[in-house]
Amino acid sequence: MAVQRRGNVKNSDSKAIEKKIKRANAQRQTFTWRGFIIVLLLLTGSSAVVIWLYMSLSDDVTETLVSRREVLTEPRLFLVQCSEDYENYKQFPGCTPKKCGRAVIDSVVTKEEAQALRRLAERGLSLGGSDGGASILDLHSGALSMGKKFVNIYRYFSDQIREVFTEEDFTLYRDVRGRIQRVIAETFGLDSSQMYLTKPTFFSHINSTSAKTTHDEYWHPHIDKVTYGSFDYTSLLYLTDYGVDFGGGRFIFMDPNSNRTVEPRAGRVSFFSSGSENLHRVEKVVWGTRYAITVSFTCDPDHAIADPTLP
Numbered sequence: 001m002a003v004q005r006r007g008n009v010k011n012s013d014s015k016a017i018e019k020k021i022k023r024a025n026a027q028r029q030t031f032t033w034r035g036f037i038i039v040l041l042l043l044t045g046s047s048a049v050v051i052w053l054y055m056s057l058s059d060d061v062t063e064t065l066v067s068r069r070e071v072l073t074e075p076r077l078f079l080v081q082c083s084e085d086y087e088n089y090k091q092f093p094g095c096t097p098k099k100c101g102r103a104v105i106d107s108v109v110t111k112e113e114a115q116a117l118r119r120l121a122e123r124g125l126s127l128g129g130s131d132g133g134a135s136i137l138d139l140h141s142g143a144l145s146m147g148k149k150f151v152n153i154y155r156y157f158s159d160q161i162r163e164v165f166t167e168e169d170f171t172l173y174r175d176v177r178g179r180i181q182r183v184i185a186e187t188f189g190l191d192s193s194q195m196y197l198t199k200p201t202f203f204s205h206i207n208s209t210s211a212k213t214t215h216d217e218y219w220h221p222h223i224d225k226v227t228y229g230s231f232d233y234t235s236l237l238y239l240t241d242y243g244v245d246f247g248g249g250r251f252i253f254m255d256p257n258s259n260r261t262v263e264p265r266a267g268r269v270s271f272f273s274s275g276s277e278n279l280h281r282v283e284k285v286v287w288g289t290r291y292a293i294t295v296s297f298t299c300d301p302d303h304a305i306a307d308p309t310l311p
């Protein structure tokens, strides 16, 4: 009997314990679900905050100023207010930017001339070339990218340079730079004779090979007047077509609330005042090869450089 009673006690005890265990399990499950929902809500909330911050801090609007397919027979001009950058430099009436902005035109250089200049660049760059994705050839100083450095083609190749370039090449180069200078003067209301070519003025060749030195990192946002000092007006003559010869590689004006792009086109001249009103960068080239010439002008005769001549 006693054993039986003890058995009954044990039975009711174990039922109570079982109940407790079930309640504890149920509670634990409730806690697990509650924890899961709290974590989910926290994650959703923080993702929303990150997306909102990204949207409000990044230049999320991209506008195409000029597409590759368009052909501009007259300059398409976009005026912007001049920055104060020019005030830190000597002023040259008739040249120092008073009217600032950017403009694009396709009728200053013909397709055939752009092709001839591209062939010139190809011949010159075939003598060297950077190990990374960006090479330059400067006909004024003779600088040519080679591996991780630069060489002076006029010194390195001396007389043999006449087997690579002709008088005709140099005549075309000088003629084209004169036309670019005149269109900049007309568009910004300047006295062309008060503008001078300055350095660096160079051919660029960009492909998708990864950068090996900082010289290959062409994609960083910059202000030409800050980077190069002497620049007052920057121009770019494109020698290949965006979307046909290469992908990526669009030129981007980085305005406070938007990115404004210019799509390169062979023979297209894009020019702008060089101060911080025209912060810009070049998109990374993702395929193909992009050729361009950066032609730079200064108002300060002390920073003038001469046109190149074949040695």
Ligand SMILES: O=C(O)CCC(=O)C(=O)O
Pocket: 204, 224, 236, 251, 280, 281, 282, 292, 294
């Ligand atoms: O090649 C371009 O489109 C721009 C190059 C540039 O920004 C520069 O040479 O300073």
Ligand SMILES: [Fe+2]
Pocket: 222, 223, 224, 234, 280
């Ligand atoms: Fe630049």
